[in-house]
Amino acid sequence: MEKRGKAMSDLEKTYRVQGFTCANCAGLFEKNVKDLPHVSDAKVNFGASKIKVYGDVSIEELEKAGAFENLKLYPEKERQIEHKPFWKQQQFVQTVISGLLLILGWTLVLQRGETDSVAIGVFAAAMIIGGYNLFWQGLKNLTKLRFDMKTLMTIAIIGAALIGEWGEGATVVFLFAISEALERFSMDKARQSIRSLMDLAPRTATVIRQGKMVDVPVDDIQIGEIMLVKPGQKIPMDGTVQHGISTVNQAAITGESIPVAKSAADEVYAGTLNEEGLLEIKVTKRVEDTTLSKIIELVEEAQAERAPSQAFVDRFAKYYTPLIMLVALGVATVPPLFFAADWSTWVYQGLAVLVVGCPCALVISTPVSIVTAIGNSARNGVLIKGGVYLEQLGSIQTIAFDKTGTLTKGVPEVTDIFAASPYSERDVLEIGAYLEKSSAHPLASAIMKRASKEGIEPAEQKVLNFRSFTGKGITGVINQEHYFVGSPSFFSELKIDVPQDVHSLQHQGKTVILVGKQNELLGYIAVSDRIRSSSVAAVRGLKRLGVNRTIMLTGDNKETASAIGKELGIDEVRAQLLPDEKLKWVKQMKDNGQVAMVGDGVNDAPALATANIGIAMGGAGTDAALETADIALMGDDLRKLPFAVKLSRKTLTIIKQNIAFALGLKALALLLVIPGWLTLWIAIFADMGATLLVTLNGLRLLRVKDEE
Incomplete structure (x- = not known):
């Protein structure tokens, strides 16, 4: 049946996906959905566990496309999905049973020897239970000549069984399952920052209707209604204070550590905490349009954007896997065919090459870092709208600032x-x-x-x-x-x-x-x-991080601009500039390297758009800032900028380390082929070790803090 175009936006739907175990599985699910009749296109967001589908298709059909992973789908707005920790999931239970059988099998081998039929039967059961999903998908891939990590592992394990290495084959199955569990855990931990954002705002609110206080779901509240928020309660919707005086903790949205005083006509945001007084708040935005909802949406979209390093890894893995299969084939056949070597020894070595060459660690190395960093930055009041901007920010050496409303x-x-x-x-x-x-x-x-x-x-x-x-x-x-x-x-x-x-x-x-x-x-x-109290600290923080050129662009007179620039420690001041002249200066600076522009997201829109990275001040509640900027500082606090630069650089460092770990450990293991020392044990431990290293290394980004 002929596919229909994306123009049919009324058929565009987004679903949340439960059950992703790896990036490759997400890619396969995306391909399966694209192959469905009536679907013109589909895009999986592995970081946020979502899929956007263009076409007329039911949830049942989508779940059928994801049956290989037993995926479950929910409409995007159903955010109250019951989340199962990975240790409660079916795959983990199978892994535990497989591990127990493995222990029993090796105990029997020690007592009766490697050829004992009962021990072999126990090992076979451990392989089938622990590797059922692996074998099913690997064999399907083989029939379609699709070569990924599950294909490699399936060939290696079946090969081990055929040459009588039942114990090592079962061990490989178990350790590969542990490796996949580590991958699920790392992505689960990285996604936790988004789930915590979703849980910030209450799902019900107390509104005044016909003179009575009524508790209603936030989805049913209309713009203009009056909410009543007591001390100690979270504010359910964006709005303006009508009556009452209080302090509100806005850390969840703006990253501000100090509560902000609120009184009549002041703006408040969903998900923030009313600390002291009783507030009557007039609702100004529907639940799907609140600042918190926009932050969640933009962060999830950001996690789907592939960073340059991730694009490199994906391209590399595309050629790497077939190459490993050819190397394994060569190791298994060349010595016996041309040097009269023992077939069973070198077939075993070839199988070990397949295992050690499994690209699990390489594939997970970048996504876990990007997802963790973007989630951490959002929790600290910095909205980074994609991996590409996260990476670019770390290499910026020139930062231009608007004066009015930014530095002042x-x-x-x-x-x-x-x-x-x-x-x-x-x-x-x-x-x-x-x-x-x-x-x-x-x-x-x-x-x-x-x-x-x-x-x-x-x-x-x-x-x-x-x-x-x-x-x-x-x-x-x-x-x-x-x-x-x-x-x-x-x-x-x-x-x-x-x-x-x-x-x-x-x-x-x-x-x-x-x-x-x-x-x-x-x-x-x-x-x-x-001058903002945060401006001096921000400029000093950037200097400490090695940003070697700061420039102020302003329409003010030269004397005023020079005095402010000197007080802040700004390197260069360009005064009496019209908006088009600011734009020219940014273009000129771009000719000499990458430049970031910091402004209010509205008046400086042309300059923000032209800079390599546009950074908007005060993104909370400002739709224009959230939409136009590549990075938004959610509160009016420039001290968040050094934090963002530090996080970006740390992310770049960790991604490079992860790629080096993933490839380096495998290269070392492969060198053991030359003297014939590579075993399935060494191979799987090298693969699992690399996965464990990149996982834990990526999760270190959760510990990068905003040092105020």
Whole structure:
């Protein structure tokens, strides 16, 4: 039957898969699903245990395609799947029984000898019980001339039985089953970070309906409904606080270790913990659209993205397995045919080559590292959207920062008020506030906020003949007096002397607003966009990690930008840049190597998109940041950036170590063929040892912490 195209998006469905044991099995399942009638395409995400299917197909048909692994499928939204630890799974039970029979078999051999029929029968039973799934799939692969690790092992074990090595064959089956159990355990451990994210948000919430408190499933809650969240409860949905004051622990979403104060109009996220007060929260997003849901979805997609090292391993394994089979055939046949060597000895050696050449460790070496690292970063408030970005970040040597909202808070504040005699600081602030209440200038809000704090209410005072001079200042009449508020250059034009101290403040990175009347200066107000407390620590952390070039790109004036850059320890400052000029600078830096750009994910979108890696600040609750950036720092905390770089570099190191372990151990074992010392025992221990090493090494990434 003719396949239909992906354009039929209404037939696109995603299912969660239970029962994956290895990456090769996931690949075979994907191929089987693609071969189903009415399926145009399918994509398995081994890291997240999911499959996306394009076509009209039932769960029963999909499970039939995965019958070789006894796979079970569930619709994606059914996240409450009962998870079985690997030691409770059928394969593990079979392995234990096989191990017990193996012990019995070797006990009989010690008592009765290797040719004892009862011992051989026990070994055969151990092979069949422990290797049933292996043999079934391996024989099917042989009939289809498909050569993977199960094919290699099946040939080796059947061959061992044919030449009378029943005990070693049964041992190989048992140890291979242990090796597969290790692989399942490692991926299970790596996926645990995603399952823990899924369990963060409650599945029910208390909402107020018709004046009554009702507990309802989160799937049934509509936007605009009011939730009631008591102290000690987790917040079930994204929303804004309507009533109440509390502190909320947002560590699960933003990675912030310190609880955040919340009151009316503040935004809160699903999965965060309400610590102190009773909160009434207006729901702003459906359960599938919450920040937590987006994080889970993006992390799972990220785990499906193949990193460059993983793509290399996959290509290598494709040619490696047939090559090992040819080498094994050569070892088994060349010495007897051309050098009159003993057939049974060299057939045995050839079988050992098949076992030692099994690519289990190589195949698992990269996925376990990538899945573990991406899951760990998400739990620490850093969303990395794919293995390729995880790997790239570790090699970045140039990082460009936007200033406003990234290195600074993006909210101007009054830092200093100076009054000329005989006026007071309050006089200066009052006149400034009276005039600025009618201004649309960004700095006006800082003056208004300070005035409100000092108990000054500008609305009480009428301003007549108000005029604004773009880029210079404003004027107006208050109580029949003509006042001026504006920049130093504006006052110079008005022939009012500008104190020398004003220039000193400008060199400190502050913007100075003068207040005067006619030919007289009342005083001046210094306003500054304060540097984030985390910015200095972040830049220092990057320097310690060896990032050798940091650059600030900003539209601010040169004096302010230089002062902030100097305070932060930024290497280079590029000021008075328009958005298209920022883009040009990023392109120019890319010509000299890989560059990352850190911005707010909205204003700097072109530069973020052009950089090798775009890093967005404050991804929590910001859809644009989550969608456009390659990496999102979920809280407004730049200290997460050195953590992400450190994790990336550690991941790259561990992947290289794993590939070296996997290939190195096998190469050493294969060298034992030359003197004829390679045995099935050595072969399987080399294979299992390599799998164990790469598994435990990959899981070390769970221990990389955010050192705040």
